[in-house]
Amino acid sequence: MVGEQNKMKGAKQALPSILVIAVVVGIWWAAVVAAHSAIFPTPWAVVTGTVELAADGTLWEHIGASLMRVGVGFGIAVAFAIPLGLWMGWVRGAFMTLNPVFQILRPISPIAWIPIAILWFGVGNASPIYLIFIASVFPMIVQTTVGVHTIEKRYLRAADNFGVTRKKLFLQVVIPATLPQIIVGMRIGLGVAWLVVVAAEMIALHSGLGYLIIDSRNAGNRYDLVIAGMIIIGLIGLALDGFMRLLEGMKIVRWRYAH
Amino acid sequence: MPTKIEVRNVGKSFPTDNGRLEVITDLGFSVDDGEFVAIVGPSGCGKTTLMNIIAGFLAPDTGAVIVNGVERNGPNRKGIMITQQGSVFPWLTVRQNLLFGLPDELPNRAALADEYAALVGLKGFENNYPHELSGGMLKRAEIARALVVKPEILYMDEPFSALDALMSLRMQNELLRILAKEKHTVMLITHDVEEAIHVADRILVLSPRPARIQASFDVPFAHPRKLSSPQAQALRVAILKELGVEETI
Numbered sequence: 001m002v003g004e005q006n007k008m009k010g011a012k013q014a015l016p017s018i019l020v021i022a023v024v025v026g027i028w029w030a031a032v033v034a035a036h037s038a039i040f041p042t043p044w045a046v047v048t049g050t051v052e053l054a055a056d057g058t059l060w061e062h063i064g065a066s067l068m069r070v071g072v073g074f075g076i077a078v079a080f081a082i083p084l085g086l087w088m089g090w091v092r093g094a095f096m097t098l099n100p101v102f103q104i105l106r107p108i109s110p111i112a113w114i115p116i117a118i119l120w121f122g123v124g125n126a127s128p129i130y131l132i133f134i135a136s137v138f139p140m141i142v143q144t145t146v147g148v149h150t151i152e153k154r155y156l157r158a159a160d161n162f163g164v165t166r167k168k169l170f171l172q173v174v175i176p177a178t179l180p181q182i183i184v185g186m187r188i189g190l191g192v193a194w195l196v197v198v199a200a201e202m203i204a205l206h207s208g209l210g211y212l213i214i215d216s217r218n219a220g221n222r223y224d225l226v227i228a229g230m231i232i233i234g235l236i237g238l239a240l241d242g243f244m245r246l247l248e249g250m251k252i253v254r255w256r257y258a259h
Numbered sequence: 260m261p262t263k264i265e266v267r268n269v270g271k272s273f274p275t276d277n278g279r280l281e282v283i284t285d286l287g288f289s290v291d292d293g294e295f296v297a298i299v300g301p302s303g304c305g306k307t308t309l310m311n312i313i314a315g316f317l318a319p320d321t322g323a324v325i326v327n328g329v330e331r332n333g334p335n336r337k338g339i340m341i342t343q344q345g346s347v348f349p350w351l352t353v354r355q356n357l358l359f360g361l362p363d364e365l366p367n368r369a370a371l372a373d374e375y376a377a378l379v380g381l382k383g384f385e386n387n388y389p390h391e392l393s394g395g396m397l398k399r400a401e402i403a404r405a406l407v408v409k410p411e412i413l414y415m416d417e418p419f420s421a422l423d424a425l426m427s428l429r430m431q432n433e434l435l436r437i438l439a440k441e442k443h444t445v446m447l448i449t450h451d452v453e454e455a456i457h458v459a460d461r462i463l464v465l466s467p468r469p470a471r472i473q474a475s476f477d478v479p480f481a482h483p484r485k486l487s488s489p490q491a492q493a494l495r496v497a498i499l500k501e502l503g504v505e506e507t508i
Contacts, residue, residue: 157316158346162360162408163336172359176350255349255390 041224046231049224058212062229063236065207066197069125070240073132074193080133081140081189082182088141089148090174099145102138110135110196114203128200128208135196136189143188147181148174180248180256187244194237209233263412263444264290264313268322271308272469282308284469287322295438295445297455300465301502306448307416309470313446314340314414326412336360338412339405343420347389347401354385356400360408375407376400378437395426402434406441415447419454427451431458435482452498456491457484464501474501 025043032042041049053059088095110131117127151174159173201210209229216225248257271283282305290296300306311317313324315334324331326338334340339360347356357372365371376385379399389397398419405413419427435458438445449455455462459478466473476498480491499505 154342154344154346155348157334157340158348159359160316161314161334161336161338161340163334164359168359168363172351172355173348176348179350251388252350255388 039221039223041227045224046227049222050228050232053212053225053228059232062207062209062212063232065211066201066209067236069128069200069208070132070190070193070197072125073129073197074136074190076129077133077137077140077189077193078186081137081185082144085141085144085182085185086148086170086174086178089145089178095145102141106138106142110192111199114200117200118203123205125205128197128205131196131200132193136193139188139192140182140185143181143185144178147178147185150181151177176252180253183244183247183253186247187241190240190244191237194233194240198233209236261292262289263292263294263326264446265325266309266313266322267325269309269312269319269324270321271305271312271317271319281469283312283319284471285322286471288463288472288475290444290446293442293444295447295458295460297447297449297459297462298465299449299452299455299462299498299502300470301467302450304465304468305470306465309465310340310414310416310446310448314338316340336408337410338414339408339410340414340416341401341405341418343417345397345401345421347397347404349389352386352388353381353392353400353403356389356404357407360404372407375403378406378440379403379433394422395430398422398430399433402437406437406443410443412444412446415445417448417450420450427454428457432483434458439482452495452502453486455498456494457486462498464498474498 029043032040050059084098088098113131113134114127117130121127121130155173155177159169164172197208198210198213201208202214205211209232213226213229216222216229247253266286266288269283269286270281272279272281274280286309288296298306298309308317312319313331315324315331315338348359351359353376354369354372357375358368361368361371373382373385376382379402381396381399381403384392384396389400392400401418419430422430431454447455447459452462456478462476462478463472464474464476465471476494478494480488484491486492486495
């Protein structure tokens with residue numbers, strides 16, 4: 001009963017946004033028809049273009065290539081940022097030493113790293129993976145450090161009171177207390193990683209959704225495929241964020257988001 | 260009864276923008292083994308500071324706290340603190356919270372944790388997370404987590420103040436029931452005179468800041484106590500008078 005009511009409520013809440021999307025598509029369609037544009041595609045052309053790409057398999061290759069690069073670059077960044085952020089959060093000296101360096105590196109757009117990435121890693125997969133790493137590592141370091149710094153004193157005090165080992169203090173207090181902030185950092189990091197992979201693929205390489213967009217324009221002004229690529233990027237980005245949001249539903253972090 | 264805790268000429272001040280603020284001056288008393296001592300005092304008089312010093316979380320500027328004949332140097336698991344805010348870890352289940360203070364090499368630690376969960380009436384909630392519990396149940400979990408490590412002393416700083424009046428009274432009775440089973444030395448800080456009369460063997464009244472012991476009252480009534488009895492009411496009036504509240508019966 002309640003589940004069904006929630007479903008009804010969910011459908012009702014989704015209705016306005018579906019309407020907005022329908023209106024945007026309608027205006028787009030009408031504008032293209034009215035302007036008699038030879039290059040700018042109608043929504044229907046985008047749909048047929050997408051079907052064509054999906055049918056010959058290239059679409060899946062591009063999606064797979066982009067996701068692989070994000071997966072590897074983001075994975076390395078997580079493995080690097082979380083231990084480092086925990087260390088910087090816990091050890092004051094480490095924070096004082098490293099924080100200024102990261103604060104200077106953090107505002108540099110990952111796009112600015114492209115020439116250096118090409119110089120160091122060439123035009124293979126390593127370059128975009130490096131750019132994704134650079135883009136996503138700093139937000140995760142910062143959030144993890146903030147997470148450790150904002151652990152409520154009463155919990156540290158309780159751990160102190162029970163006189164537990166350092167290992168137990170870290171595994172059962174510091175890390176779980178920081179986990180909600182780590183997840184926020186990972187959400188931000190993955191979002192930035194997805195932005196950057198597309199930009200990086202526009203510069204070099206022969207696969208990926210960024211490559212698809214640039215290649216479709218260069219190879220005969222296939223703007224239907226350009227827009228198809230853009231929409232697919234948006235949808236996958238939404239799915240990735242939804243996936244990260246699932247982490248917020250874990251029981252071990254629910255205490256932070258429940259209130 | 261041997262002396263369990265001796266607070267010897269303790270003084271503490273904190274730096275402020277207008278010079279040092281004297282919070283506690285030359286304060287001394289002692290607590291016998293197994294005794295339940297309540298400390299009442301006007302708000303802001305330094306009760307919590309005193310408790311933090313006695314429990315070892317704060318070092319006194321002058322004087323010393325001697326527990327079991329040894330000068331206190333930092334907190335330890337022989338004396339567990341329970342505060343108003345509570346410190347049950349929200350990311351651990353009830354059972355995991357109870358296991359937290361138990362050494363990993365202890366045999367039967369899981370059974371011990373469940374035994375104490377049952378003792379405080381949390382049987383069936385061992386796998387629940389704190390946010391799934393009510394305020395009263397959360398307090399029970401905190402008391403169980405403290406008791407399971409078999410501490411010699413419980414330090415309770417306004418433990419039930421965040422609960423509503425009815426739940427606070429229930430928890431006081433619950434605490435007495437548990438203490439009847441396992442004898443502990445207890446120090447309780449409260450602003451609630453009736454709570455102190457209900458549970459304590461002795462009540463110390465602190466003066467306004469800088470805090471010192473202003474008066475000491477024995478509570479000679481047998482448990483279960485009736486706060487409505489004339490003796491209890493007379494004691495209440497006497498304590499309130501020390502706190503500067505005049506009241507007639």
